[in-house]
Amino acid sequence: MTSGLRQGLTSYGDQEFSLFLRKAFIKAMGYSDDALNRPIVGITNTYSDFNPCHGNVPTLIEAVKRGVMLAGGMPMVFPTISIHESFAYPTSMFLRNLMAMDTEEMIRALPVDSIVLIGGCDKTTPAQVMAAASVDRPAIVLPVGPMLVGHFKGEALGACTDCRRLWGEFRGGRLSEQDIDIANARLVPSIGTCGVMGTASTMACLVEALGLALPGSASIPATHADRVRLAEATGKRAAELTKGGPNPSELLTPASFRNAMVVLQAIGGSTNGVVHLSAMAGRAGHPIALDDYDRVGRETPVLVDLKPSGEHYMEHFHQAGGVPRLMQELKDLLALDAKHVMGGTLGDAIKFFEDVPGQTVIKPRKAPLKKEGGIAILRGNLAPRGAVIKQAAASPKLMQHEGRAVVFDSVSDMAKCIDDPALDVAESDVLVLRNTGPVGAPGMPEAGYLPIPKKLAQKGVKDMVRISDARMSGTAFGTIVLHIAPEAAVGGPLALVQTGDRIRLDVPERKLELLVGDAELKKRAAAWRTPAVTGDAKRGYARLYREHVQQADEGCDFDFLVAARK
Numbered sequence: 001m002t003s004g005l006r007q008g009l010t011s012y013g014d015q016e017f018s019l020f021l022r023k024a025f026i027k028a029m030g031y032s033d034d035a036l037n038r039p040i041v042g043i044t045n046t047y048s049d050f051n052p053c054h055g056n057v058p059t060l061i062e063a064v065k066r067g068v069m070l071a072g073g074m075p076m077v078f079p080t081i082s083i084h085e086s087f088a089y090p091t092s093m094f095l096r097n098l099m100a101m102d103t104e105e106m107i108r109a110l111p112v113d114s115i116v117l118i119g120g121c122d123k124t125t126p127a128q129v130m131a132a133a134s135v136d137r138p139a140i141v142l143p144v145g146p147m148l149v150g151h152f153k154g155e156a157l158g159a160c161t162d163c164r165r166l167w168g169e170f171r172g173g174r175l176s177e178q179d180i181d182i183a184n185a186r187l188v189p190s191i192g193t194c195g196v197m198g199t200a201s202t203m204a205c206l207v208e209a210l211g212l213a214l215p216g217s218a219s220i221p222a223t224h225a226d227r228v229r230l231a232e233a234t235g236k237r238a239a240e241l242t243k244g245g246p247n248p249s250e251l252l253t254p255a256s257f258r259n260a261m262v263v264l265q266a267i268g269g270s271t272n273g274v275v276h277l278s279a280m281a282g283r284a285g286h287p288i289a290l291d292d293y294d295r296v297g298r299e300t301p302v303l304v305d306l307k308p309s310g311e312h313y314m315e316h317f318h319q320a321g322g323v324p325r326l327m328q329e330l331k332d333l334l335a336l337d338a339k340h341v342m343g344g345t346l347g348d349a350i351k352f353f354e355d356v357p358g359q360t361v362i363k364p365r366k367a368p369l370k371k372e373g374g375i376a377i378l379r380g381n382l383a384p385r386g387a388v389i390k391q392a393a394a395s396p397k398l399m400q401h402e403g404r405a406v407v408f409d410s411v412s413d414m415a416k417c418i419d420d421p422a423l424d425v426a427e428s429d430v431l432v433l434r435n436t437g438p439v440g441a442p443g444m445p446e447a448g449y450l451p452i453p454k455k456l457a458q459k460g461v462k463d464m465v466r467i468s469d470a471r472m473s474g475t476a477f478g479t480i481v482l483h484i485a486p487e488a489a490v491g492g493p494l495a496l497v498q499t500g501d502r503i504r505l506d507v508p509e510r511k512l513e514l515l516v517g518d519a520e521l522k523k524r525a526a527a528w529r530t531p532a533v534t535g536d537a538k539r540g541y542a543r544l545y546r547e548h549v550q551q552a553d554e555g556c557d558f559d560f561l562v563a564a565r566k
Contacts, residue, residue, distance in 0.1 A: 067235025265373025270474020
């Protein structure tokens, strides 16, 4: 098998000339033959001026390069798409598959023997792992790390759970414009990903559970020296991977995906983790059924006391011992013999952990934060293929609820009506948002966190049952049902709901029901028409997305990129 500069030669009809030409051009960068004859470690550069989550990437790259060279390899950096949650129109989820394709094709195109995947902001890590699973070349993930906590009026803050909480207080008239401006300047006090158990932190924890990253990599803050030392160690390990792997196919197994599900439930992780983990499993040829998440969740307690399900932040999780310490509490639920990128097994990788006396962030099994996992799967005539709720962040009093539907046909419809004093809505109603799924939006935006109608917020209402075919940020909280499949835009039952219908939610029984007779639903279905395709959705990537994206229960990958079941 060829390696180094000899692999993947550009086709000119003469292999030796192809190598001669490649070496001639790369020597323009000042490389010696000695350097060019070493194993090549590719390093993804996801830095962007629009991406503060990745603000430390240049520093991490230099440390990775140092580690690669200390181990005798040759580091080569190349750019890929950079996605930031707040700087991606219409939504970062729309671009996840594009980044996965970009990263996959760059790895295939370049002469690299192993890869260091540097990323963090929400959709970046899953996109990179999806790519690595498809290429199946030795790879190791290096998360950028979470930001530090900020402070406002004597309390700790961390984007973006507190962003939503404080904005809700402002909408309800309990914070002044001056207060919200001050908070705005303090919510994100440093570079790095959100400091709560949002999607970025969830995915960093899951790659540790999958065995794709070095132990402790999920929780070290982005600004700490330990993060730089971890980058160096990652580079060193990446150079070692060039000598025989393991490859992603050896690490991404049914056992490792179950380990990731256990950790997802135990950390009270983002509902986005369900979509991303399913997409990664699909690329690996080991699809996950939604009910698998629920089965794991019923036997896995929430042990990590982090916002939005708890009180603390990623910085505190790191100080408490991070994922390796958490896994010590979960050992009986984990496949400890699953292979690890360090070499050896997951059990070997977590043998050395910091047991911090008196820490309260990682709860013991005998005294969990929640008795069941953070995420539950619902089914019923409103969600035949399933829906997701983050029960760990929901209001206990609303976990069994029946109410009148108040329907919004789109995000723009909701934005137009939600603050209208004339909106006919009560605290006991169920807010319904549709046409916000993978096809309908497009891109399944994080619109599922419907705001409380202003006139109710001003009366002190802080939570209502809200349902949609959209997603919500992992940093959000509330009694919110998401990912309803099939979505409204492809004719799912959500498209048939009318304002005034009764909806019943029963989380303990895992039920979501539209209380309308079958005959009436058949009549409505006969009258339903597929929404017209307009504007940019007729061309380019948007057309590719609309025509090939899977539904939420399958991971929202493109159908032509999913691997055959193994």
